[in-house]
Amino acid sequence: MDNASSSRESMAHLKAVYFLRPSTDNVQKLRRHLAMPRFAEYHLFFSNILKIPQIQILADSDEQEVVQQVQEFYADFCAIDPYHFTLNIQNNHMYMLPTVVDPPGMQSFCDRAVDGIASVFLALKRRPVIRFQRTSDVAKRIAQETARLMYEQECGLFDFRRTENSSLLLVIDRRDDPVTPLLNQWTYQAMVHELIGIENNKVDLRGFANVPKDQQEVVLSSVQDDFFRANMFENFGDLGMNIKRMVDDFQHLSKSSLILQSIGDMAKFVSNYPEYRKTHGNVTKHVALVSEMSRIVEERKLMLVSQTEQELACTSGQAAAFEAVTSLLNNESVSDIDRLRLVMLYALRYEKESPVQLMQLFNKLASCSAKYKSGLVQFLLKQAGVDKRTGDLYGNRDLLNIARNMARGLKGVENVYTQHQPLLFQTMEGIVKGRLRDADYPLVGNHFQQGRPQDVVIFIVGGTTYEEARSVALYNAANPGVRFFLGGSVVLNSKRFLEDLGEAQRISKSSTII
Structure with missing residues (x-):
């Protein structure tokens, strides 16, 4: 206005x-x-x-x-992809704070979430059965206020004269899986957001050197860009090969005899052929993005860092993990943010097993990372430690999950950098197979699910990740009987997750109520 x-x-x-x-x-x-x-x-x-x-x-x-x-016209949300939406809530850190700290701020946060969820279901023309994560006060509040809107205040608007209870809204808390937003990513869309940042499908490259003027702000949309749609979930290695194939095709047409062996070679080739940029602008954009990400990966030694991250997230072995994290903390090529994430991932996994070694890592982190805020890892554990979580984050509580992990270990992993599977995948499986426990995810009111839902919206208070959006898209493709939609207050990368955590810690320290 x-x-x-x-x-x-x-x-x-x-x-x-x-x-x-x-x-x-x-x-x-x-x-x-x-x-x-x-x-x-x-x-x-x-x-x-x-x-x-x-x-x-x-x-x-x-x-x-x-x-x-x-x-x-019900569109009070940002549709990023066909199965992924965000509300872009500015004060996203609010979900980590008790209501008493800032009642108006929490009310504003919850109101925006309820408005966005309501708009999604009005667009889908559905009134869902509503469930929430029992251990999260903010998820419970949003679920209850959404139910009040749909079944009481605007019950006529949500009465679509269809068979009721064929859709489900599940409201969960980001803190149930703090691991996913802390990991480096190696599939295209998720990697761009982690290393550069995506905002409403736009990528800002103005701060980077050697980027052509016409590529300094680019759009990454699976709806508008065929190459991106075909490659958004591909790992970095396969993506590079697919880009090379397209550049090779043009090189053949232009009768160029250059040998293109690296991403850098491709970037130089594209910049030397302005007519290529005109007719193949999409590929030029992807060459620029991949070139920039390759530089960041090398500069921050992310292949080395990420291997340890994945081991912390996916395999057990406390002694080896401690040794690997200590070694990376001592490596001067590893950035401060990567050191912090490594210690956080170790702490989330082994907080109960090795308190003495965990304290050693805290001290080491404080001594080698000048920007490290004292107590941030401890604040994460207070927010999302093992005693706070509902789901089986590491697959070591449930016998079925333990067996699955053992089988995966015996078979070997296709790609060590993408072996992690978000907790959300287990949640989707639980919904489809009717294994989502009522005790952990209670219903709001007396509206019961009859059989398997056809449309499921999972709303993550605190934000989604592109890794989770990929899981949803792949799950939908493999299971045509049910449609999952993923939404959240924001789309996170590790930087945003840590910023929200730091802001919540700052407010907690200054508040006299907590």
């Missing part, structure tokens, strides 16, 4: 179309605008439910009767 309201110049020859969230702030700005209209007609479209009092405010303001229509 700000841009539209900033000028008072009359434009009576124009018609105005507004598409906006029905937030209190937006409705008030629109009210002031309608009191002194600039345009001949106003066509108002809202991305979510417009409440009766808000409609009354707008009607009272429209004394000149310039409003021609008011409609709701």
